[in-house]
Amino acid sequence: MTRWLALGALVAVALVSAVVLGPAHVALGDLASSEIVRSLRVPRALLALLVGGSLGVAGVSLQALVRNPLADPFLLGLSGGAGLGAVLAIALHVGGPWALPLAAFAGALGAMALVYRLGLVGGAQLDPRVLLLAGVAVGAFSGAITTAIVSLAEAADLRNAFLWLWGGLSGASWDTVLVMLVYIPVPLVVLYAAARPLDLLALGEEPATHLGADVEPLKRRVYVAASLLTAAAVAVSGVIGFVGLIVPHITRLVWGHRHRALLPAAFLGGGALLLFADTAARVAVAPRELPVGIVTALVGVPLFAVLLRRWAGARS
Amino acid sequence: MRGLLVASLLAVACRPPADRPSAALPAHRIVSLAPSSTELLFALGAGDQLVGRTTWCRYPPAALQVPDVGDGLNPNIEAIAARRPDLVVLYRSPLNETAKTQLARLGIPAVTLAQDRLEDIGRAARELGRLTGHEAAGDSIGAALDALLGMPAPAPIARVAFVVWDNPPMVIGGGSYLDQLATLAGGANVFHDLAAASATVSIETIVARNPDVILVLSDSSAPPAYSGRREWRAIRAVREQRFIMLRADLFGRPSPTAPAAVAALRRALEARTK
């Protein structure tokens, strides 16, 4: 119980610091009336929570699905597809404020469908190992096409396209928050309902079947729901790495392996992590801003190395 | 017969080393690998001595008739060599170090010019003038830019910000020639304190610094796409649609037209702040 309280407190602190801190100085007394806070910081903080949470949950689910604790939601080629979609939109000068997110989302869905199709073996069965390989291949392929387009596009858009890919919550607004709030509950609920069968899947597909899990539909549901969450995250904020990889491990260290606890904990933990990372990105080199994907990598990689050693040590 | 072969082989092997540009005759087959130098060469009257330009060299319009040899950064050496140049003008950047070496190995004279700020243009004008046999034109352009830069900066009549990209938001800082143009025109760049030529900032920083006008590099008069987005409207200048469009031909690169650019910007700022 205390673990949950601590996590809740962490999320609260993360939210508050994201609203109070920033490159522009806003006095505490003026927070409620400040335009910066109302229109920029609060929606951005909420978006960080929703995106970080989505990535955390997607990470837990996908690691269970591919039975590999080193899997990251972006390992399945979604980031490649999203990047390709976004870069195409920039290169073709597609207008409109929603052009970039929609194009990224469409690209991610395209990659998801392609990887899914490649992962199907023997008719209707999803083989997680093939899924992983297909994901890496599709990711590399879309990355290559993206690079080709970027190198042929107008010089000004070149650097900007890569900056977008590095991830950022600068596009946050109440509109984006609303879209996420409407969109993510369904995949989240689907994944939570799959919590128990995912525990079984950790034993292997055959044992899971014998224990009562309907493995094929389960894999499909989990793959699609986790991919949809990831696609939404990429669409609104680019590729923010390491959240989906690290958060599951940290939550497992504290909550164990029961997905009924892991999934909500990963949502809150992922949200808190991204909130702290985004606050750091905004404040660390003020007035300039770091891409948040770099902050999560800088924090995530050493953290991950430590976790890896503990995990490897525990297994031997 | 064999003697002739050996003699010609020896002759090839004993070609003189790469010419230092300063020792060469006026160059008449020039490949220019930067939009600034291309424009400058035309301004010097050396346009018909150009045999190659980069894909991005679009000014003046006559430049489009010059053959395209690809990129200016990490250039295509083969494409350049195919034009049989006697001078290559490189943009000074660490990315072009290899190109310089490769060109030297091929015996093609190359000169590297800094082309980032207005003072670089004056210097480049004089050097290119010398190299192309148009010293007088080079000195004249150099003098005009010296005069421009030598004037005391006028008192600022407006606070400005250049916003060049929206996702992530990117602004022009003190290191850019655009900042120089703004200062000379009486516009105080609110991001002048950033040493870099451009930087990513949060929207809230732009809100806090509250520029009077937002300067946009664009040939169309339509307001930028982000001006309709809710989070951008927290910036007063966006809310009030206070944009000034800067034409690419005058403002797209540091150029000998700088005096005209400054004048145009000054007129636009005055109109806005009336």
Add this chain to the structure above:
Amino acid sequence: MSDTAPLVAVHGVTYRYPHSPGDALHDVSLEVRTGEFHAVLGPNGSGKTTLVRVALGLVAPETGTAELAGQPASAWLRRDLARVVGVVTQREDNLFPQQVRETVLLGRYPHLSFWGVERPADRAAVTRALERCDALALSERWIWTLSGGEYQRVRLARALAQEPRLLVLDEPTASLDVRHEMELFELVRGLVDRHGLAVVMITHHVNLAARFADRVLLLENGRTAAQGAPGAVLTRETVERVFAWPVAIEPFDGRPQMIPLRQPKEPT
């Protein structure tokens, strides 16, 4: 002792894997009732695992019928089936470190509600299952610290936590030493005698199968070589033919025991 209706009723099934030149099973039948310990024997590739898959409805036979607890095997929903049959597969690759009690608790899945909340009754079932498998002392241990024999008992406990009427074990004693082998067979025999379970065990251990099982099915190339009481099935002629190796059959404790004879190769 036995109910009238068989738990497993497989009649005359034939099955061929896709792209396979021959039948994996041809006209094989098997009936298992409560309180019966059946052993399925045969050389590698003789169809033992295929038979179990047909019996559990995982694959549909081309001819013949397969029924489980009165219903066609393929008509069972996975969850419902898991309340009737507990399966211990040959191998398990448990990626995530768990404690014993947690892993046995997974066996309660078929009894949980939709949202998967565990109740005291579930925890009691886990304790009971651990007791029956003589693994209660291992409850708080982490599974990677268990020996092979201990881990097998834990897996068996998980299957028992399902509260099944039928246990299916696929080569449960492969790679176990003699003590753990004997312990496991005794355990299974005890479950049948004291708790009325039905058991189908695939095993390579002909001798232990002969000692502990009530009935034996000996498969040869997908066909039934012999079926019935151990004494009737394990005759020298049959065993020699099926396993293609000379043996002697000696009685022990009223059951036939197979002793392979030496056949050293002549140096060429």
